Amino acid sequence: MHSSLDLFQTAHAMARHAGARQAVVAQNIANADTPGYQAQHIAPFKDVFRTHANAEIRATRDGHMTSTGQIAMDAVAMASKAEPSPNGNTVSLEEEMMNSIAVGREHNRALTIYRHTMTILRTSLGRN
């Protein structure tokens, strides 16, 4: 754990992912009444992280940089489940509210993991 600090990188990626997702949700809510607007979304962290882990660049030496902690986070148009409103808008405010809460919790979780990892490190250094 102490040599690579993977946990920090994962927590970092998760917090960044939550931030990016929140930005997209904010965009959707702001455009909830814009005619013809297509709702956007970012895939959940577990999917993004898994696809990234499969396509991981292999490092041949310890010092080499790998791309851990940098995951693809592009907003894509959401496949609309519900009927679009008469003006062609596909945003559902209720769904976006749910997403926003989920994202808030994801962010909190990431920060908690980060804080606890830090505590473990401090403990092992004997500065608790």
Added chain:
Amino acid sequence: MTDFSEAMSVATSGMKAQASRLRHVSENIANSDTPGYQRKVVAFEEMVERGRRTGAVAAGPVRLDQTELTRVYDPSNPLADDTGHYDGSNVNLLLEIADAREAQRSYEANLKMFDQVRQMSSALMDLLRN
């Protein structure tokens, strides 16, 4: 951090747009008895900056509703023609109230979003503090 500030500015743009919509609704309601008044409508559009969509929203140009004006029968009115009718406004109060309520809901959603982003960024700040 840029995600957060971006989300905040987008939520702010949403609140601004809804507020301007609400302003036009109140103009319409205030003028519902003005002879010859055509109700104003605003459509929202996505903002584009340097050819790139920012995701923010803005109230578009004001247009006048072209539906026919109501004919009011009042022979004593100075504006009345030979048949005793004059042109009223085409404001439908029920429509305006519904519009105002929708604007309020969307405004609240944007405000909620702003608050959520603020909480997230302050949680991040707390992490740095201790």
